[in-house]
Every structure is written in structure tokens, then in C-alpha cells.
Amino acid sequence: MIDPKILRERPEEVLTIYRERLFDEAAVTTAQEVLKVDTERRRLLNAADELKAKRNAASQGIGREKDEAKRAAAIKEMEGVKAEIAALDEKLATVEVEFERLMLQLPNLPAENVPTGKSDAQNIVTREHGEKRRFDFQPKPHWEIGEGLGIIDFERGVKISGTRFYVLKGAGARLQRALIAWMIDVHVEQGYTEIYPPYMVKQACLFGTGNLPKFGDNLYRDAEEDFYFIPTAEVPVTNLYRDEILDAESLPVKHVAFSACFRREKMAAGRDTRGMKRGHQFDKVEMVKFVHPSESAAALQQLLADAEAILKGLELPYRVVKMCTGDLSFAACEKYDLEVFAPGCDEWLEVSSCSNFGDFQARRAQIRFKSSKDKKDKPRHVHTLNGSGLALPRTVIAVLENYQQPDGTVRVPSVLRPYMGGAEVIRKDGSPR
RNA sequence: GGAGAGAUGACCGAGUGGUCGAAGGUGCACGAUUGGAAAUCGUGUGUGUCGAAAGGCACCGCGGGUUCGAAUCCCGCUCUCUCCGCCA
Known part of the structure; x- marks a missing residue:
């Protein structure tokens, strides 16, 4: 697997190598898909993490809360958050599987000293x-x-x-x-x-x-x-x-x-x-x-x-x-x-x-x-x-x-x-x- | 193949629903002490991911479920150990 960070940070460089050094158009296409999926992946990840942070904080509060009415209200509110998290996690799981699937198909990048040639x-x-x-x-x-x-x-x-x-x-x-x-x-x-x-x-x-x-x-x-x-x-x-x-x-x-x-x-x-x-x-x-x-x-x-x-x-x-x-x-x-x-x-x-x-x-x-x-x-x-x-x-x-x-x-x-x-x-x- | 027991950090081991990423110990690293070492004391000591950073999130064999909240409860799987059977 190539380093996803290199692809994310220098996409043009990687695409050019796949196209002009490896002559592998399938890899170019796959890499482009990876870039899209990666953006989506990070968007979902950030959204889910934010909600989880909120939930974790609230849950700790519930554990300390002595007032039954306040406690019930907080639990009620968190039920909604729980559903949101579940929905995001589900989407994220799908995207992550796809990300992995694509990454595993990308060939390694040749070392600089490797001569370019088609066959x-x-x-x-x-x-x-x-x-x-x-x-x-x-x-x-x-x-x-x-x-x-x-x-x-x-x-x-x-x-x-x-x-x-x-x-x-x-x-x-x-x-x-x-x-x-x-x-x-x-x-x-x-x-x-x-x-x-x-x-x-x-x-x-x-x-x-x-x-x-x-x-x-x-x-x-x-x-x-x-x-x-x-x-x-x-x-x-x-x-x-x-x-x-x-x-x-x-x-x-x-x-x-x-x-x-x-x-x-x-x-x-x-x-x-x-x-x-x-x-x-x-x-x-x-x-x-x-x-x-x-x-x-x-x-x-x-x-x-x-x-x-x-x-x-x-x-x-x-x-x-x-x-x-x-x-x-x-x-x-x-x-x-x-x-x-x-x-x-x-x-x-x-x-x-x-x-x-x-x-x-x-x-x-x-x-x-x-x-x-x-x-x-x-x-x-x-x-x-x-x-x-x-x-x-x-x-x-x-x-x-x-x-x-x-x-x-x-x-x-x-x-x-x-x-x-x-x-x-x-x-x-x-x-x- | 049959029966039983178990799986927590580098290792040992506590933890049976809430401030636990995880007590305590060992080991290791650094520092103090020493002529030097041992002993002793102090400090530190997982990984991944997102983020410019602050920080967040995730991970207690693996996967799923219950719950506002799971190392802890439920289900499935894998692996290890013991006994029996079989076998090179």
C-alpha cells in the first residue's frame, strides 16, 4: 500500500507517476477515486467524532447527576445523539471499506532510479x-x-x-x-x-x-x-x-x-x-x-x-x-x-x-x-x-x-x-x- | 474429534455498568545517591486516526448486540491451556 498521505498531499505527482511512468491508467482512475472517497471519509469521521465527544461528555454528567428529572432529560437528549452517531458510523464504515478496497489495488511507486519503459x-x-x-x-x-x-x-x-x-x-x-x-x-x-x-x-x-x-x-x-x-x-x-x-x-x-x-x-x-x-x-x-x-x-x-x-x-x-x-x-x-x-x-x-x-x-x-x-x-x-x-x-x-x-x-x-x-x-x- | 478452563499494556496482575487508556507490581529509560555498582528515592514509559494547533475519537483476543454510558452484560467466532480419542 502506498502512503495515503502522499496521495492526499501531492495527488498530481502520484497521478503523473502512474500515468507517465507505469503507464497504468487503471491505477490513475483508482487513485482519483481514492481521493474522492478519502475526502468523504474524513468529513464523516470528523462529524462522528464531534458527536461522540459530545455524547461522552454528557454521559459522564449523567453518571454524576443526582436529580432524577434532569437525569431523565439528559438521557432523552442523548438518545437522539445516539441515533445520529449510529447513522454516521454506518456510512463511515461503508466508505472506509471502499477506501481500503481501492488502496489495496494501487501499485507501488517506482524508485527514482528505475528507468521508464512500457515493457x-x-x-x-x-x-x-x-x-x-x-x-x-x-x-x-x-x-x-x-x-x-x-x-x-x-x-x-x-x-x-x-x-x-x-x-x-x-x-x-x-x-x-x-x-x-x-x-x-x-x-x-x-x-x-x-x-x-x-x-x-x-x-x-x-x-x-x-x-x-x-x-x-x-x-x-x-x-x-x-x-x-x-x-x-x-x-x-x-x-x-x-x-x-x-x-x-x-x-x-x-x-x-x-x-x-x-x-x-x-x-x-x-x-x-x-x-x-x-x-x-x-x-x-x-x-x-x-x-x-x-x-x-x-x-x-x-x-x-x-x-x-x-x-x-x-x-x-x-x-x-x-x-x-x-x-x-x-x-x-x-x-x-x-x-x-x-x-x-x-x-x-x-x-x-x-x-x-x-x-x-x-x-x-x-x-x-x-x-x-x-x-x-x-x-x-x-x-x-x-x-x-x-x-x-x-x-x-x-x-x-x-x-x-x-x-x-x-x-x-x-x-x-x-x-x-x-x-x-x-x-x-x-x-x- | 469430545469435555473443561482461559484471553487485560513489554511482562505479571487488579478491575463485573459511570471521572478506566485502564490500580498495583516487574521490567525498561532518564535523573538523584555512589569512587563505581547493588539497594534506595524521584520522574517517565502503548498504538492508531482526525486536526495547522489546542485537542478530539478509537482500541482491554476478534466481530456484532444491549445501554445516555461497556474492559465489565448478551450472542457469534478465533486462539491458548488441560484431559480423553487419533496420529507422522
């Missing part, structure tokens, strides 16, 4: 790292490598769960598990505290991170109870401190969490159906930070570097892409993607997305901080950031495709060998078919 075409490749490997044979896509080695079973995945599901087996499953364990270890080393979060959360959590109300059609949920399956560990981990006031001295708080992620991918129907690039369920290691507002810009750069350390450790060629305003996600004010090159499918795969949300999520989730030392310090919203470090299936794809050999085997990246029982090469494991 991903205006994104900027900030830097590239590592050379694309030169092959003296035709590199295969991961689905061929995986099936050849008997470590990915697409057919059975579809049989038991349907399209967009696959099964990892033997060294394939182990490779993924090795990556998870190693990545978490790296991030812990970087100062992140490991979290094992619930994979199912209450609806309020999704409003907190900004997935709801706008993106509900990408979420799985329990039909009977208030449970949503998390689309990313960002949701439970960010909500860890929902409705809390953190000690300013404890910032920055840095967490790393591994979790399965569940996404309906309805919007992307038909896209990336081949291989394991886009599934309904995938694993991801996620970093989440809660920082002082003055430090979030630097914290984003560090977060990016922390994610990049994984790709560097794996010795995979990657590039850093800075999102332009039009490609920024709903809740982010600044965002970078990390794309790894997969020579088999011959494309850059997005394996990480590192975002600074400013106070947007903190405002929705009411995550604040205050100094425990300085008594005059008022609670303020923290800034939240998160970034994948990294998304698993695509990292597995990149490893398989970049480390493949002409005979169909795959070398194990050296950092993973200790996590793979010392194995240096993945060979055909003798699958039952």
Missing part, C-alpha cells in the same frame, strides 16, 4: 558475468539429458499429477537436494538466519505481501478452510513480523528460507509447457530482509550480490537485468532479475528476482520498528526486500545443460560434490525402463 523491451542488462560455454557438439535441452540419464520422469509426473508436473529420480533428485542444501549454507554464511516456514498460510498473509486482492487467480487454496498454498516463501517469511513493532536495534533482519512454491499459472497457460521450466509446484530458496528505510537501496544491491554468489559458485554464465517501470511487479519499487544461460534450450532463464518493496508490504502487513532506547521514537514502517537465491528447477536446468558432456553424462559442479557423496559425474542410473 520488458526497455529493461536494461546491467552486467553479464561468465562466458557462454562453447560446445563442440550440439548441446541438448534438459528434458533430453534428464530422460537420457533416467533422472527426470516427465511421463509419470503427468500420469500422477497432470500437465506441468514431473518427477526427479536418483541423481536428479539428489542434485536438486544438493543445490538446496548448498545454497542455504551459502546464505547462512552471508548472515541470513534460516527459517523453515509453513507452506500454507492464512489469507491475511497474502494481502500483506501484495498477492491479494489482485493476483488471486495464481494461487491454490483450501476450499473449506482459510488456507492458501504459498506461491513463494516470501509470503510466510515476510508475514513473520506482521502486526509487530521490531526493535530498531535488531535491524536489519535477514532470513533465508527453503520452501516448495505452488502456482496455478493460469495466466501463462500454454507457455513453457515443455521441460521443467514452469511447473505448478517448484522449490525455491528465498532471502527476505527487513531493513531501516534509509538502507533499503543499498540492501537491494547486497541482496543481488548474495544471489549472484550462487551463480558464481556454480560457475554458470548469467546476466543482471534491471526492470523498467513497466515490468516492475505490483509491490516493488525497484527490481533486478538474474538470468542464467541455458545452452540446451538456448535461452536466458530467470532464476532470481530481487526486489525492494520500500514500505509497501510493511504498510499492508503493519511491520514497523522503533528504537527501544529512544523513548520519543515513533514506530515507522520497515522496508522489506526479497530475492530468490535461487529458484530450483531452473537452476537444475542450467546445471544440466551447461555441464553436459557429449556422451550424455553431466559433470557435477565442484561446490556441489560434497553434497552429492563426492560424485563428479552423473551417469545413467539404471532406471527400470
